Amino acid sequence: MTGRQLQSLLGGLARVLLPVALALIAGAVLLLLLGKDPLAYYGYVIKRGLLSPTGLQASITRTIPLLTIAAGLIVAFRAGLWNLGVDGQFLLAAVCVAALAPALVTVMPVLPAILICFVVAFAVGALWSLIPALLKARHGINEIISTLMMSFLGVSLANVLIKIPFNDPTTTVPQTATLPVEDRLLRLGDTTIPCGILIALAAVLLVHVMMERTSLGMKLQIVGANPRAARHAGLNLQRLTVVAFALSAGLAGLAGALDVLGVHGTIRADWNPAYGILVIPLVFLARFNGYAVIAFVFFFAVLMIGGESAARRLGVPNFFVLVLVALLMIFFAVTEYLDQRRRSRLGV
Amino acid sequence: MTPSSPDALVPADRDGDNEIAVALSGITKRFPGVVANDDISLQFRRGEVHALLGENGAGKSTLMSILSGMQRPDSGRIEVAGRTVAIGSPAAALRLGIGTVYQHVLLVPSLTVIENLMLGAPWWRRCDRKATLARFDELRDLLSTKLEPDAPVGRLSLGEQQQVEIMRALWHGEFVVILDEPTSMLTPQGVEELGTVIRRLRDHGVAIVFITHKLKEAYDLADRISVLRLGKVVGSLAPDDLRRRSEKEVIDAVIAMIFGRAQEDAGLKDTLLGSAHKAGERAALAKDLPPRLVVEGASTLASRGECPLTGASLEIRPGEVLGIAGVDGNGQKHLAEALAGQRQLSAGRIELDGDSIQDLDVIARRAKGVRYITDERLDEGTAAHHSLAVNLVIKEIGKDPFWQQGITKWGKILGHAREKIESHDIRTPSARTAIGKLSGGNIQKALLAREWSPDATLVIFNKPTYGLDLQNTLRARAWIRGGAGAPGAAIVVISNELDELLDVSHRIAVMNGGRIVGTVEVKPGAEVEIGRLMTGADSAPAGGDEAGQQTR
Secondary structure, eight states: OHHHHHHHHHHHHHHHHHHHHHHHHHHHHHHHHTTOOHHHHHHHHHIIIIISHHHHHHHHHHHHHHHHHHHHHHHHHHTTOOOOOHHHHHHHHHHHHHHHHHHHHHHSOHHHHHHHHHHHHHHHHHHHTHHHHHHHHHHOOOHHHHHHHHHHHHHHHHHHHHHTTTBOTTSSSOBBOOOOGGGSOOBSTTSSOBTHHHHHHHHHHHHHHHHHHBHHHHHHHHHHHOHHHHHHTTOOHHHHHHHHHHHHHHHHHHHHHHHIIIIISSOBTTOOOOHHHHHHHHHHHTTTOHHHHHHHHHHHHHHHHHHHHHHHHHOOOTTHHHHHHHHHHHHHHHHHHHHHHHHHHHTO | OOOOOHHHHSOTTOOTTOOEEEEEEEEEEEETTEEEEEEEEEEEETTEEEEEEOOTTSSHHHHHHHHTTSSOOSEEEEEETTEEEOOOSHHHHHHTTEEEEOSSOOSOTTSBHHHHHHTTSOTTSOOOHHHHHHHHHHHHHHHTOOOOTTSBGGGSOHHHHHHHHHHHHHTTOSSEEEEESTTTTOOHHHHHHHHHHHHHHHHTTOEEEEEOSOHHHHHHHOSEEEEEETTEEEEEEOHHHHHHSOHHHHHHHHHHHHHTSOOOOHHHHHHHHTOGGGTOOOOOOOTTSOOSEEEEEEEOOOOTTOOOOEEEEEEEOTTOEEEEEOSSSSSHHHHHHHHHTSSOOSEEEEEETTEEOTTOOHHHHHHTTEEEEOSOIIIIIOOTTSBHHHHHTTTSTTOTTTEETTEEOHHHHHHHHHHHHHHTTOOOSOTTSBGGGSOHHHHHHHHHHHHOOTTOSEEEEESTTTTOOHHHHHHHHHHHHTTTTOTTOEEEEEOSOHHHHHHHOSEEEEEETTEEEEEEEOSTTHHHHHHHHHTTTTOOOTTHHHHHHHHO
16 A cells, blocks of 8 residues: 555656656756856756755745736636636736735825725736726636736726826836835835735635635535536525636736835836736646645746846846746646546556 | 247357457456456457447447447557557448447438438538438438438437437448447337347348447347447357357346446346336325325427426325436426526416415425426536535535535535445445546435435436446435435436336326326326327327427
């Protein structure tokens, strides 16, 4: 029995490590074709993203919005709702907070101001998902299309807000008023990591616990697994759809607040990091599991930060990180496919 | 399709020495915890109908999926036309001339007959309508049917759709056809037509593997009968044996094989032979009580392809079992859903114990004691990837004791599952096993376990024994007959097996075109009247078009 457990543990590890290794090898081949030294690139990425203190702190800081968005995606995806509009929800909430926070801190202490910002960000994100949610719940309209369209609208509206009503006239480029550094989220100890990381981690873990250990999570899972079974069991599909969307988009909005209040302090026009689109594949790779999401997001943040440094230093374009993620997805899919085939042959 | 004598069934020129089409030797297939096929050796001969009988879980389906290329055996040899082969995929099976017709129709309803038949062609080849039509005509003559090549499949009756499936199975050569429970979805007339088709194919030299658990059909159609039990072949009756013995002798012998003992259990035999209603004893009824359930003029809205309710009315007294008979697709599904609260009425009313309930939702009605056992076990009855334990409480999410202040009590849920596994004899590796991995019969037992409640006031069974083996069919029927464990509840049983309705019901209402066209007290001779109502012989039902399509 222990032999079997060991075997399944090794099998599970192989299913994760094999695709990672294959993706790195394929990436190395591509780098060679580009005339770059793959070992130097990978070494530089790891050194700058993980091993140097400033790099590590930057990587962890980068995980904050990614993790919070991922938490929201887990809720939606496990409820079978493909909320692909997180970028619009994120940016719109971020812009509202960027305009609101500097104004609030002038009239009240920082802590309540920040809490109000969190609530507003969550509400703005959730509100932006309301139209796709209602269309889906009432009329069964495909949420993939409607959330994507709302995302484009959200990003555009955010730009309009920055350039017209929220524009800070004292700067030359259009941007919102800047939140003074001392009013931003506290740092952890003497690092540069904002305490938002704790909120982000808590969001992922709470979502995980909610899905696994509460009645709401169970209802959402049943809706995701088989909507007809949910209807048969008397679950209120329409309300659950709206709730799942609101939680998912609200967390995306919260991610925007954490990014603005913890890192940027202001938003310039045409800034759109498109975190959502980056996180979606990671959430799939983690199979909607909260713990696995934390690992994948951290790995990805290291690649991003290290890759940004490598782009400046070695002349490998920043986009190469995305190429690595794409390769990772492909090799995960291939390993999964081969594993499934092996299993069905064994008749397990 | 009435058997006169065994001689008439097995033509004299047919003996045991027909050419062997497929020979299996020593086929073994293991699944975790089960040996599904244990050293099975069988031969299927050309020009012979070979019936495979056995209870659920006897290994019939596994054997079929090995033959059709869905599964590979762990050991053993398959010879097709004398050549040892490995059947690696369904496509490989088709290339070898082994076609399979599954229990449920697997056609694209929006495409025409001929388009469905062209679907199997390789993607790089152009659809050659002329060649397809030529083959279609050939097979249509062989099957002697009147199928139109350009009729959309969705408009055909289930029997006609099955004929299309048989054509597809024969497409690459008239060699071997496997029929998996082919009569389960058919009307009596459809069964008769299928019998004709099967005999024609047999006379044409096709080897036919006929999987069933209806002994009567096997006896009527088969030239050879093999019985599986617990993964082994426990006995066969060669054409000689079938010819020599009387119907009663054959049936006694087969029953003995199915159950592994010479069992003289009248109930089992009656169920097998479809004469169970003679044995059934119904709970006595207090006739003077006011009705528990009153439905008046219930109507629903239907989407395309469904039959709505068009003013259905019925009454059920406390403790009464009302059977709903009718050809599939005459509004039974909408009736069940309307009663359970899954479907809004567009007109009419539903009263339970004098309170009108037509505006209550599923949960509110469940709180009033309404229970619904759906016939779509996988499509809506369960969330297949979730555990048995979760599926057993899927209608209680958020309720005490399984959830407290919204927190899931996994210990309670698993404990509850273990109790139900024990009390309802659900065969599963564990309570955490995904319910979709269980056999159909065990999924049905789980649904029955979930809906069982002594406080129920209205219990709706939609095809309650479909897919169950004999022992469990008997148990379920006895249980319904005895009031479904809910004394005084009004019970609705929807079924397309008349014999089952006669067995369990006090009265049988017949649905046609979304209405109740008549109600018959169960007494000897009731079948005739029910049959007359079912075929609409003495009424012109509303929505008759649709009904006509289904029964044609």
